[in-house]
Amino acid sequence: MPVKNFVVGCFTEEPAVFKAVKKVRGSGYKLHDIYSPYPVHGLDEAMGLRQTSLHTAGFFYGLFGVIAALGGMAFITVHSWPLNFDGKPHFPLPSFIPITFEFTVLVSSVGMTLTFCWLNQLMPYVRKHLFHPRQTDDLIVMVIERTGKTTDEELKKWFADMGAIEISAQRAETGWWYGSYAKPAPYETAIGSEQAVTS
Amino acid sequence: MSLKYESTVREPLINGTKDFHQVTEDIVRPIEGKPGKLWYLGLYISVALLLFGVFSVTWEVYYGIGVWGVNKTVDWAWAITNFVWWVGIGHAGTLISAILLLFRQGWRTGVNRAAEAMTIFAVMCAGQFPIWHVGRVWDVFFIFPYPNTRGPLWPNFNSPLLWDVFAVSTYFTVSVLFWYAGLLPDMATIRDRAKTKLRKFLYGVAAMGWTGSVKNWQRTEALFIVLAALATPLVLSVHSVVSMDFATSVIPGWHTTIFPPYFVAGAIFSGFAMVQTLLIVTRKILHLEEYITLGHIEAMNKVIMLTGGIVAVAYCSEFFVAWYSGDFGEGGAFWWRVNGPYWWAWWCLITCNVICPQMFWFKKLRRNIAFTFFMSIIINIGMWFERFVIIVLSLYHDWLPSSWSYFSPKWPDIGFYVGTFGLFFTCYFLFAKYFPVIAIHEIKHVLKTSGESYKATMGAIEKESTEEFAEGVAHAAAH
Numbered sequence: 001m002p003v004k005n006f007v008v009g010c011f012t013e014e015p016a017v018f019k020a021v022k023k024v025r026g027s028g029y030k031l032h033d034i035y036s037p038y039p040v041h042g043l044d045e046a047m048g049l050r051q052t053s054l055h056t057a058g059f060f061y062g063l064f065g066v067i068a069a070l071g072g073m074a075f076i077t078v079h080s081w082p083l084n085f086d087g088k089p090h091f092p093l094p095s096f097i098p099i100t101f102e103f104t105v106l107v108s109s110v111g112m113t114l115t116f117c118w119l120n121q122l123m124p125y126v127r128k129h130l131f132h133p134r135q136t137d138d139l140i141v142m143v144i145e146r147t148g149k150t151t152d153e154e155l156k157k158w159f160a161d162m163g164a165i166e167i168s169a170q171r172a173e174t175g176w177w178y179g180s181y182a183k184p185a186p187y188e189t190a191i192g193s194e195q196a197v198t199s
Numbered sequence: 200m201s202l203k204y205e206s207t208v209r210e211p212l213i214n215g216t217k218d219f220h221q222v223t224e225d226i227v228r229p230i231e232g233k234p235g236k237l238w239y240l241g242l243y244i245s246v247a248l249l250l251f252g253v254f255s256v257t258w259e260v261y262y263g264i265g266v267w268g269v270n271k272t273v274d275w276a277w278a279i280t281n282f283v284w285w286v287g288i289g290h291a292g293t294l295i296s297a298i299l300l301l302f303r304q305g306w307r308t309g310v311n312r313a314a315e316a317m318t319i320f321a322v323m324c325a326g327q328f329p330i331w332h333v334g335r336v337w338d339v340f341f342i343f344p345y346p347n348t349r350g351p352l353w354p355n356f357n358s359p360l361l362w363d364v365f366a367v368s369t370y371f372t373v374s375v376l377f378w379y380a381g382l383l384p385d386m387a388t389i390r391d392r393a394k395t396k397l398r399k400f401l402y403g404v405a406a407m408g409w410t411g412s413v414k415n416w417q418r419t420e421a422l423f424i425v426l427a428a429l430a431t432p433l434v435l436s437v438h439s440v441v442s443m444d445f446a447t448s449v450i451p452g453w454h455t456t457i458f459p460p461y462f463v464a465g466a467i468f469s470g471f472a473m474v475q476t477l478l479i480v481t482r483k484i485l486h487l488e489e490y491i492t493l494g495h496i497e498a499m500n501k502v503i504m505l506t507g508g509i510v511a512v513a514y515c516s517e518f519f520v521a522w523y524s525g526d527f528g529e530g531g532a533f534w535w536r537v538n539g540p541y542w543w544a545w546w547c548l549i550t551c552n553v554i555c556p557q558m559f560w561f562k563k564l565r566r567n568i569a570f571t572f573f574m575s576i577i578i579n580i581g582m583w584f585e586r587f588v589i590i591v592l593s594l595y596h597d598w599l600p601s602s603w604s605y606f607s608p609k610w611p612d613i614g615f616y617v618g619t620f621g622l623f624f625t626c627y628f629l630f631a632k633y634f635p636v637i638a639i640h641e642i643k644h645v646l647k648t649s650g651e652s653y654k655a656t657m658g659a660i661e662k663e664s665t666e667e668f669a670e671g672v673a674h675a676a677a678h
Contacts, residue, residue, distance in 0.1 A: 038643035039416040054421040076353045095357045102365040105429045109373045116422045120415050126408035136388040136411050138219035181403030182396040
């Protein structure tokens, strides 16, 4: 995955972030991402991100669950080993409903959670670059990629105008890699840690 | 959009003057500090109980179910009572996290994490009973429907006992997913402030690479709301299915159509009682009184009152139907419930579940911590007796007076039950030390609308005219 240059601004108040997002979209700067310690409602919309399709995926997993449960039980009780209980039907739908329901919920939940992990690249031992250690504590951290069209100084000044309380320029991996959080990131050792984070 | 403000009429959910960092500090402190002597003592006692449980179960597996007090007439007794009791307790957590999420109950944020953990541990305890009750436990995998070389021999899909296998295992899985998905951001919080290498590594693995990006949060919220929508009927279905283990049989006292709602209400009743027991101690020892406030305790007491009322109505209707149906067997079962040798068990149930909870009509008592703690234990005793009464007291005087019998537990019965307490509290002690017992990110999410110090500034907003207020909301939305 590529290592890129970023300028990072930290905010404490939500309104300042919303204002900065609105500004950055008209300015031509390349907004990388925003990190926050809690869900900031409306920020995805403000950034112009599309709504997630996780719900739709959940529906289809559920549909698969219904079909698998009913189909499985039908196969077993009608085809594989039909048993005659007092001449009752081999496929008694009402008494199959509880298992069908439970299995639907199970498949849908497990499927959605795995999809959630897949989309967010969440897995034990997966590591990503952390722009600020307080982004999971009390800061809303906005990250802009420094492209050829702009400079660190310009972006830093822009962040200062937006009311960021802490601003830094960083060189960081954009994707994820396998690694322990207890060790330095591989690209940091490769290019030297003082080059990796310069403020 | 989140609310711009919440009415000052509503009680704050977080007391004291807090900022985001302070919230992190308060909740993570016990994880980073050394546990006290009490914690070690509690853990050692729990592990000792657990080991005694393991010994009792080993004894039962080696010598067979005959070492329990069960006999030909009372063939379900303590193990099934304990199973239903633990599953019932396991109902509060997912009710709080799923149903109260759908109903937008802000107070759930303070208690959901610990309640969900409690749910998971309670279901783990519950699961032990049917597993070891099968007797030949090495054949327990026969309950799973998979193509096999025994015929193939399939389980009976018409049987509520098999529905139960699906219901309880699904409930456990979904509860774990719900709980852990909520834990990810908090694990990342601990990871990012960790000082030691080991903690960085372990919480790094546990947080699975969480960063808190906008997409992370957007998907989390989508996942939560759909999981909540799926888990809501699931919570209601689990104890309904458990009740059908009894209701679909033809035993007087069991063969009742009101069982599903009656069991679900009872489950929530006992589940909330257990949440109270645990959280009253947890908030005191971990100094979390500002997050689990009297308001939270009162809210849960109200749920206890409601579900206790439903349960009381169910008891009455059972007796009414036993009389009104004119069914001889049904009438006999209920006559022996009150007048048989186990009369005291029935009175214990009525006293603990119907009479005592009426005290909660007084607001002073709903907000009294010592009284709530006492009541939570009374209710759990009562709910244990409810299951005991339903199971043993419906069986012991059956159709043939010559086969009437009595049940007394033997030591392996008691050892097994005590062992599940060991399992439950061992898990809970480890949870309270190594996991954030309050959902940090959810508290931060409601802090600025429901925190005491923030609410104090909201009087000004309340004085605004409707036009000014609407304009302010529109302005906030525009940003």
